[in-house]
Amino acid sequence: MTPAPAPRALQAPLVVEFPFTRSLGPVQSAFLTGLRERTVLGVRCHDGRVLVPPVEYDPVTAEELRELVEVAPTGTVTSWAWNPEPRQQQPLDRPFAWVLVRLDGADTAMLHAMDAPDAEGVHTGMRVRIRWAADRTGAITDIACFEPDEGGAARREPRAFDGRFADPVSGIVAPARLDYTYSPGQAQSRYLAALAERRTIGERCPACRKVYVPPRGACPTCGVATAEQVEVGPRGTVTTYCVVNIKAKNLDIEVPYVYAHIALDGADLALHGRIGGIPYDQVRMGLRVEAVWTEGGRYPDHYRPTGEPDADYDSYKELL
């Protein structure tokens, strides 16, 4: 076959979403539980400095830190940035200032949002106070944001705190969602476009002449682009397989079923597919199979036996 003109590269939405569950050490647990109780804790370093938000080790000496102190919910802005177009998951849905705030009694600053009508009212050195969230769970977002507190409370020294609360939080669940537009590139777009027409297209390495299915754009042995398209199959040989006994979530396939490596005729690499149309315990290495498309399907639903005699082991042993 001559190289086909490249179809327009495919694109599809892709959402990557994880609810990260993270455990807390004693200092972070006390701090986040404190926020739930509207109490701000810091930790004292061996040199006397108070870190807010607190960490479990000294940022300079790496010594373990455990001496908790309570600081005020008021403080002073040490830097700021006006954010005219908040992004979706940021703390406020209207223009706001990012601020670094040194709370009264602390020697370091914490990052958060500040609610203010416009940038003109924000400046380094301004006095601010915490606005607590109505629903607090033991998370940094228990602070809804800061708000201006001009002429607010005077600076005070941190107070000792034993860090004990009823029902301390021991972990956080931090949801993270990122939205992408996935594009598989030239070779895979060609492959997927042909599959939708019920043809399986591999690509040949110009150096070693191997045919890769599915093609990934490069020969992993020679490190060069594969450009020559080669139609393979539609029949092939099961080179190896496994029996799946656990039903996957949202998958409408009865277990047990067989998942196999299938070397399509003309291909130098086996691809993966499900084997149907035969009891799971009768699938074997060397079984000859062919692709089965469902109505409107853009890729083979599964592979079924062709009824041909089994392939000789020597004919596929290099593809295992």
Next chain:
Amino acid sequence: MTRDVAIVAFGQSEHRRDSSEFSEVEMLMPVLHAVLGQVGLTTDQIDFTCSGSSDYLAGRAFSFTMALDGVGAWPPIAESHVEMDGAWALYEAWVKILTGEAETALVYAYGKSSPGELRDVLTRQLDPYYVAPLWPDSVSLAALQAQSLIDAGLTDERRLAAIAARYGARTGADDYVVRPLRRRDCPPIHDGAAAVVLAAGDTARRLCPRPAWIRGMDHRIEAHSLGVRDLSDSPSTRQAAERAGAFDAPVDTAELHAPFSSQEVVLRRALRLGDSVAVNPSGGALVANPVMAAGLIRLGEAAARIHRGQSQRALAHATSGPCLQQNLVAVLEAS
């Protein structure tokens, strides 16, 4: 140090806002072939391969294993990967050659930011307990740093505009992205790739008429909490530069990885760069910013000036993380 190691070749792709018609390996492979072609090597003549990239950019798990197809990684080769800018891959390859386990190394980096929203994606590298839940984006954090510089009297918006103008930005009216940073103070977001070849001693002399010898290289990191740091300064850059020998003799060229105009102010101070030094003659990250490759490009561009006879002693810097969190400094010499 027991052996001399040099950058003997450098190549990079065209950097584009959107490369959706190509996969990572399709974007990368021409660069690999070009850089190997410069020194007449094939992949089987490379002793060690090291790459830098981040799967989070394109949301594609294990994308670096697919990219490896482009170097011919089967049967298995000696290979490593860092989930960092390629400058740190270069550092690993340099150490590998210093140990004597390799004579040559191929280092590459690529980034495809176009499938996602980079400002959101980069929030996922932040402290997951106290910072990431607030989703502070990369421009906002850089703006906090810029304000710290302004408050310290180290720059102002007029001087930031002058820095951006040096890289071709128009002066005059320009919208704030996040105040005090305007559009011209912020880097473009590009897809792209870069690669270098390293070689030791006589191999380097054979491959390249003017090798760029790595005289020192070091990387250091700041405390991870932004509120603990003095954002107007970069002690980690200064320390890395000291340990790389940057202050032992003057440099004529400095390639600085400063994606934001304000970060150039921080780096010039930390590195004590005078007016006689050519800073970012390549154009810098404010012009071309393929994330994860932009730092490696600074090392490559500095080396290329030595290759071309335009520099005798150059400093190259790469950064990673928010507000210049982690910094790498290398010193390259023509002889």
